[in-house]
Amino acid sequence: MIWWAVIAASLACYGLKLAGLSVPDHVLEHPLTIRVAALIPVGLLGALIAVQVFADGQSLVVDARLVGVGVAVLLLLVRAPFLVVVGAAALAAALVRLL
Amino acid sequence: MSAEAPAPSDRSVVVDSLGVGLATGAYGVSFGAIGTASGLSILQTCVLSLLMFSGASQFAFAGVVASGGNPFTGAVTAALLGSRNSFYGLGLAPRLRVHGWRRLLAAQLVIDESTAMGVARETDRHARIGFYVTGASIFVLWNAMTFVGALAGNAMGDPRTYGLDAAVGAAFLALLWPRLTAWPQRVVAVVGALVAIGVVPLTPAGAPIIIGGAVAVALGLWVTRRSSEDELTASLEHPERGEP
Secondary structure, three states: OHHHHHHHHHHHHHHHHHHHHHOOHHHHOOHHHHHHHHHHHHHHHHHHHHHHHHEEOOEEOOOHHHHHHHHHHHHHHOOOOHHHHHHHHHHHHHHHHHO | OOOOOOOOOHHHHHHHHHHHHHHHHOOHHHHHHHHHHOOOOHHHHHHHHHHHOOHHHHHHHHHHHHOOOOHHHHHHHHHHHHOHHHHHHHHHHHHHOOOHHHHHHHHHOOOHHHHHHHHOOOOHHHHHHHHHHHHHHHHHHHHHHHHHHHHHHHHOOOHHHHOHHHHHHHHHHHHHHHHOOOHHHHHHHHHHHHHHHHHOOOOOOOHHHHHHHHHHHHHHHHHOOOOOHHHHHHHHHOOOOOOO
């Protein structure tokens, strides 16, 4: 089941890339399409972050993950590189769990 | 980037592109570790980097699998996030002008960084150098580092001991951060988060992401109904570095 989803998602993502290089401009240039495309990553990432930080199955919990993401916010504010942000978040959460 | 120089040489475009390629490809290691920590096999994790090759989509797929959601919910989420690559391709097509089998190969390299390093160039020649050198160097390094991270992640045991679950949230946040350039985007992100949290207890795992995202985009369309297109699409046409 996971394999089928991996293949389907990969094909979909590749197809979307190829479509952009292949379709005539006017198909993708509708103003509404462009606005939707600009908003989708923002809305989805917002939802992804919330679920990743607060959800445990179908319950909501506050745990070490919130500390990790809090550290990430501070580092993003000072423009730290991606790997530093991700690594420090993991370290902070791991330390909280050790205590 | 060297947009300020009067006429950048081929060499400077190559050097700039390789720099972005190295910096971006290196964090394939974080996807490798997170992929296996999410319950994907080493092979599945590596196949995602090879075939999907779009960072946000890959992290999203792994995130849904980790939360116990239906993998096909993960596939839908990944595809929705990957839809922006269509618009990058649209901007790149007149610069690259590739056809036949070359287009099939070039398409796989259409990601945030290769687009950013390609479309802003003065000449088509430099646009192509920027696109191909950035895209190819990220592709090679991202896949190699994914394998390294997957091996390491697999050997570590319970990923939560190492805070890898928090690392996923931090990775998403770092991907979102450069897109929060104006108020409509910030409102959309916060609404997406709040709606997702609200429906977590009510729906199966994976669904809150799609519901939250859909409600947020609908609200965003309403909020921006009078904004000029230029404001909103600036982020699409000049994608920030920070994710493949």
